[in-house]
Amino acid sequence: MPTTFDLTDKVAIVTGGGRGIGRSIALALADSGAKVAVTARSKDQLDSVVQEIRAKGREALAIEADLMETGRIPVIVEETVNAFQKVDILINNAARSFMRPLMDLREDGYDKIFDVNVKAAFLLSRLAAKEMMKAGGGRIVNITTVGAVRGGAGMGIYHASKAALTMLTKCMAVEWAGLNINVNAVGPGLTRTPFSQPIWSNPEIEAAITARIPKGRLAEPEEVVGAVLFLCTENAQYITGETIYVDGGSLANT
Numbered sequence: 473m474p475t476t477f478d479l480t481d482k483v484a485i486v487t488g489g490g491r492g493i494g495r496s497i498a499l500a501l502a503d504s505g506a507k508v509a510v511t512a513r514s515k516d517q518l519d520s521v522v523q524e525i526r527a528k529g530r531e532a533l534a535i536e537a538d539l540m541e542t543g544r545i546p547v548i549v550e551e552t553v554n555a556f557q558k559v560d561i562l563i564n565n566a567a568r569s570f571m572r573p574l575m576d577l578r579e580d581g582y583d584k585i586f587d588v589n590v591k592a593a594f595l596l597s598r599l600a601a602k603e604m605m606k607a608g609g610g611r612i613v614n615i616t617t618v619g620a621v622r623g624g625a626g627m628g629i630y631h632a633s634k635a636a637l638t639m640l641t642k643c644m645a646v647e648w649a650g651l652n653i654n655v656n657a658v659g660p661g662l663t664r665t666p667f668s669q670p671i672w673s674n675p676e677i678e679a680a681i682t683a684r685i686p687k688g689r690l691a692e693p694e695e696v697v698g699a700v701l702f703l704c705t706e707n708a709q710y711i712t713g714e715t716i717y718v719d720g721g722s723l724a725n726t
């Protein structure tokens with residue numbers, strides 16, 4: 473059994489790979505030897521990550537796509553296979569949210585959150601899984617959140633979408649275990665990225681939140697990647713349908 477995070481010759485797709493946690497995951501997968509396709513809407517951010525990966529001597533590809541346009545989702549898999557011949561790893565990391573009380577969230581806001589966080593993850597996973605079957609198996613890691621299992625005010629539909637993604641993780645794991653496709657989730661606590669900037673850029677709110685985190689601080693994006701890499705390696709061959717929370721002890725403290 474290998475004890476390193478070696479992913480040499482593996483091909484990975486990372487959604488939302490242009491910034492934040494997805495960027496850190498993409499760089500770490502490349503450091504571990506994988507060829508990486510990053511996808512998001514912001515082409516400049518994708519190009520920057522691809523340049524960083526190529527500067528390491530690894531192979532990378534930028535695929536501009538809006539996950540709300542379901543017609544673009546097959547293109548992500550097709551372009552990856554055209555470039556790298558297969559798909560071994562899919563990281564469903566892209567997500568949308570709005571900071572609104574439930575009373576104020578518009579219906580189209582609800583749709584955007586569920587379309588990106590759940591529907592796109594499902595459609596892309598199913599297409600990627602068909603390629604993984606040809607390669608003899610694969611790994612899917614869905615990025616959820618502690619909010620999938622803990623209620624809170626202000627982002628209720630985001631929490632609900634991540635709870636749905638957590639259950640989708642389990643159901644895909646059960647249906648695809650026989651295909652040698654392991655499906656797991658990683659649930660970060662509050663992490664310092666553009667996504668959470670409205671929270672951590674306010675010192676009073678950040679202090680109130682960190683007071684409840686046993687580690688006493690937010691996570692940095694790089695601190696989320698270890699769990700993701702582990703789940704992509706042979707070390708995690710018998711782990712499927714699980715969630716690893718990377719939250720500084722936050723859930724243990726509720």
Ligand SMILES: NC(=O)c1ccc[n+]([C@@H]2O[C@H](COP(=O)([O-])OP(=O)(O)OC[C@H]3O[C@@H](n4cnc5c(N)ncnc54)[C@H](OP(=O)(O)O)[C@@H]3O)[C@@H](O)[C@H]2O)c1
Pocket residue numbers: 487488489490491492493494511512513514515517537538539540564565566567568588615616617618659660661662663664665666667668
């Ligand atoms: N930061 C936190 O505190 C925290 C905590 C728990 C869980 N998480 C989870 O961690 C993951 C990454 O979050 P992050 O903090 O790194 O967020 P981020 O910095 O805002 O990055 C989100 C990524 O998703 C992409 N994305 C959003 N909407 C998209 C769409 N319609 N189509 C394609 N790509 C889209 C964004 O790219 P474009 O805008 O260019 O499309 C971006 O690359 C998410 O699943 C989030 O729920 C974050």
